Each structure stands twice: as structure tokens, then as C-alpha cells.
């Protein structure tokens with residue numbers, strides 16, 4: 001072109017895409033492909049964290065399986081270094097194992113499992129843990145996962161397994177029966193872009209905490225350098241098997257109700273409601289029948305969205321009995337005490353177990369809180385200038401007996417601890433105290449903040465229960481620290497009196513010519529008598545302290561604060577007076 005405008009010829013990209021163009025781009029993708037691209041959603045981010053999450057997913061599965069089969073768990077974990085940021089992880093349990101028919105779906109298909117459709121207190125609840133690990137092994141190494149399984153019936157078998165991400169389907173290869181006696185499940189898988197490091201967030205710490213919350217489990221762990229740590233069981237009682245519960249009407253959404261109605265075996269809406277919901281009596285059905293403008297004798301499969309909405313609206317109005325709470329199996333005060341004692345050997349230990357409560361109107365939950373002080377409680381953070389140990393406080397979070405090591409800041413359990421004014425409970429500097437706070441939430445459905453299951457969401461009722469338990473334990477530590485402080489003060493006083501007694505004895509002996517030793521002994525006796533009188537007074541005070549209510553403790557705290565302030569004021573140099581004297585001169 002003469003004016004050189006050839007470049008102004010419109011390009012395809014200058015036009016917007018038409019619906020037909022977009023239709024050509026339209027593709028479906030499987031859930032496995034989605035998680036392949038978004039593995040951070042499964043908690044698989046960061047080299048160190050990813051390695052710990054792999055161990056966590058496999059160990060929680062082993063513990064769940066043993067619990068369901070009523071077997072005392074014995075779990076062996078081995079992490080071996082194969083190259084730079086290249087590791088093999090082996091987990092073996094003595095649980096019920098998987099059958100040849102289920103092994104593929106269980107370990108090689110996302111969103112498949114035995115737990116998602118049940119409201120039951122278990123560690124797993126989504127059906128993506130094990131298969132997510134199989135997917136990770138595939139995408140980081142291109143290799144299959146090796147599995148050995150024995151159910152105790154017939155021969156055990158081994159196979160290689162992987163996942164087809166395009167279809168979210170398992171691929172089971174080289175399946176063959178083995179003669180070796182084997183009961184349970186063993187999984188061996190390789191991973192790249194991961195790293196083993198000893199830290200607060202390492203598999204070793206994870207397993208130490210798993211042992212605390214599962215005193216009935218024996219766990220053996222071999223690190224890449226060959227060190228093996230065995231966490232022996234401190235209890236031989238298998239925890240009671242949690243039972244699944246039905247959804248409570250107060251916690252159900254319209255979508256959940258509509259989906260349940262579609263798959264129910266009941267023939268009438270009324271019997272569907274009665275059979276598939278907790279606490280649904282005849283009276284409630286009558287009330288619903290009167291309030292809605294359709295017949296409850298209709299087929300639930302024909303229930304429309306609007307009708308489901310009407311039912312849920314009535315659920316909100318009706319007074320139901322609270323959900324059944326016997327489905328929750330706490331670890332228990334004695335067991336928690338035993339395992340904390342065996343691991344942190346504290347000077348003081350208190351465990352508070354709250355009664356079950358309900359969050360979001362429909363999900364039963366319960367909290368257990370422990371406070372350990374002194375001994376090896378807290379984290380050793382080094383030495384101070386005088387060479388004395390410096391301790392930092394430590395918060396151990398657990399959900400359905402599983403340690404939560406990551407995302408602490410966004411977790412309701414951490415936030416509950418941070419919301420307490422610890423000074424009120426004689427802990428002057430919470431961060432820098434030899435304290436281990438143990439927090440356990442158990443529920444038929446833990447409200448995690450994400451699919452990675454590392455933090456519990458901040459539900460009002462859960463926060464309230466945690467705070468009440470912490471304050472209760474706080475009151476007990478207040479008494480202990482108060483007593484400890486008094487004992488230390490008494491010892492210091494005794495030392496000081498004795499020191500002066502010796503000096504006074506020398507002076508009197510010189511004046512009177514009597515034996516210094518005799519005078520000293522008499523003075524020591526006087527000191528002891530004086531201290532005993534003080535002790536009696538203190539005992540009376542301690543008894544008073546033991547019977548204090550929360551308000552009284554608060555008053556006592558305010559009184560002490562005022563006293564400390566007054567003393568601090570007194571200790572300040574009195575500048576004004578000095579100036580006056582100087583002026584006077």
C-alpha cells in the first residue's frame with residue numbers, strides 16, 4: 001500500500017470472541033485435574049509442609065481404619081532420602097486392610113471413600129487424602145504407588161497403583177497374591193520437590209503429637225538419617241468406636257435436604273423426614289404438614305426446590321431437642337493427663353473436659369483442654385545471659401485426635417488462646433513461659449477452613465466452649481503459680497533471716513561473751529517459729545483462694561494490680577522533693 005497502512009489490517013484478536021468461538025474452547029475437566037493444578041488446596045504447598053502432610057494423610061487413614069476395626073494400632077513410618085529433594089515414604093499399619101476390589105477407588109480416585117457421607121467423629125471426612133497423595137507422587141515423579149494389603153481372610157496381595165487425572169479413575173497394575181502372612185495396609189510412594197527437616201513442623205513433631213492424642217497407638221518412625229523413634233502406647237484401651245449420627249434438622253441446608261430426598265428409599269416425604277433426620281418426632285411432622293402448602297404424603301423424589309425451601313423454613317421455627325451427643329468419644333481427662341505427663345513431665349497439669357455442645361445449630365462437638373506448666377512443658381528456646389534455660393509457650397492443636405501443625409494464625413483454637421488475658425491467671429508473660437496448652441476439638445464434622453484440614457473455622461459456639469475451658473484451667477494454674485511464688489518468697493525470706501541471724505550472733509557474742517553458736521541456734525529457732533506463724537496465716541489464705549469464684553479472682557487480680565502500681569510509684573525517685581531541698585539550700 002502506498003501510505004504503508006498494511007499493518008492496520010484488522011487481526012482476529014482485535015475482534016471479541018463469539019459464542020461459537022467460545023463453544024470450541026469449552027472442555028470438561030475432572031476433579032483430579034482440578035487438584036493437579038490446585039494442589040495448594042489439599043495443603044500440599046511448601047517442600048517441608050508437603051512432606052509432613054503426606055505422612056499426616058497416610059497416618060490418619062491408618063488410625064481411622066484401626067479404630068473402625070477395633071484394633072490397637074501399630075503403625076510404622078519410614079522416610080528415606082533418594083536424592084536431592086527426592087524421598088520415599090513408607091507407611092504400614094495393622095488395620096483391616098483393603099480388598100482387591102476397593103484398593104483402586106480408595107487410593108486412586110479423588111472424592112471416594114467411606115467417610116464423606118456419614119456424620120461420624122473420624123479423622124478423615126472428604127475422600128481426597130490418600131488419592132491426593134497418589135496424584136502427587138504421579139505428578140512429581142511419574143511413578144506408581146506400591147501397595148500391599150491383607151484383610152486376614154484369604155491371601156494378601158500386592159499391586160502398583162496410580163490415578164488417571166483426566167478421568168479421575170484408578171489404574172491398578174501388577175496385582176498378584178502373595179504367600180507372606182500380612183495383615184493391614186502398607187503403602188510405599190516416591191515424591192520429588194519435598195524436603196525433610198527437623199523442625200516444629202516436621203513429621204517427627206507431628207507423630208509426637210499424634211502419640212499424645214492417641215495414647216492407644218504404637219508408632220515407630222525412622223528418619224532419613226536412620227534414627228528410629230518409637231512412641232510406645234500408654235494405654236491399652238481401644239477407644240470406643242464412634243457411631244454415625246443422622247443430620248439434625250437445625251443444621252441442614254435446602255440443597256442437602258433436596259439431595260437427600262432424591263436418594264431416599266422412603267416413599268413419602270413424611271417418612272423420609274422421620275427416618276433420615278435426628279430428633280424428628282410425630283409432633284414435628286404434624287407441625288410441618290400444617291405449615292407447608294403441599295401434601296407430605298407425596299413421593300420425596302418429586303420434591304421441588306421450593307418445597308424443600310418451605311420445609312427448611314419450618315425446621316428453623318420448630319423447637320427440636322438438641323442433637324444426640326453420645327456420638328462423640330473424647331480422649332478423656334485421665335488419658336490426656338497420662339500422655340502429657342509421659343511426654344512433657346510438667347510440674348503442674350490440669351485438664352478440663354467440657355460437655356458436648358452444638359455449633360451452627362446442627363453439629364455436635366466437644367472440647368478438651370489441658371494446661372501443663374514447668375518441667376519440660378513449652379519449647380526450650382536457648383539460654384539467657386546467666387546460662388539459665390529460656391522457655392517459650394507452645395500451643396498444641398488437635399481435631400478428632402489429629403495434630404494440626406500448620407495455619408495456626410487462622411485457626412479458632414489458636415485464636416481462643418490469644419483471646420484470654422493470661423495475666424489474670426498469674427501468667428505475666430504468656431509467650432515466654434514454660435507452658436504447653438493442649439486443645440482438642442472433636443466433632444462429627446469439623447468445620448475446617450479449607451480442604452487441607454489444618455485450621456478450624458471461627459464458629460461462635462466453638463470459640464465460647466474453648467474459652468470457658470481455658471478459663472477454667474486458668475483458674476487452677478492461678479492457684480498453683482500463686483502457691484509456687486509464695487514458696488519461693490518464703491525460702492528467700494528464710495535465707496535472709498539466717499544470714500542476719502549469723503551476723504547478729506557474732507555481735508551479741510562479742511558484747512556478752514557468750515557462745516556464738518548457742519546464740520545463733522536460738523536465733524534460728526526464733527526465725528523458724530516466725531516463719532511457721534506466717535505459714536499458718538498463708539494456709540488460711542490459700543484455703544480462701546481455693547474457694548474463690550471467678551468474680552473474686554478478678555477482684556483479687558485488680559487488687560494485686562493496684563498494689564503493684566502503688567509499689568512501683570513508691571519505688572520511683574521523688575524528683576520534686578530533691579529540687580525543693582536543693583532550692584532551700
Ligand SMILES: Nc1ncnc2c1ncn2[C@@H]1O[C@H](COP(=O)(O)OP(=O)(O)OP(=O)(O)O)[C@@H](O)[C@H]1O
Pocket residue numbers: 057061062065093095096097098106107112113114115116123124125126127128129130131132185
Ligand atoms: N490404611 C487404610 N486401611 C483401610 N482403609 C483405608 C486406609 N486408607 C484409606 N482407606 C480407605 O480409603 C478411603 C479413602 O481415603 P482418603 O484418605 O482418600 O479419604 P478419607 O480418609 O475418607 O477422607 P480425607 O480426604 O478427609 O482424608 C477411606 O475412606 C477408607 O475407606
Ligand SMILES: [Mg+2]
Pocket residue numbers: 057060061123124125127128129130
Ligand atoms: Mg484420609
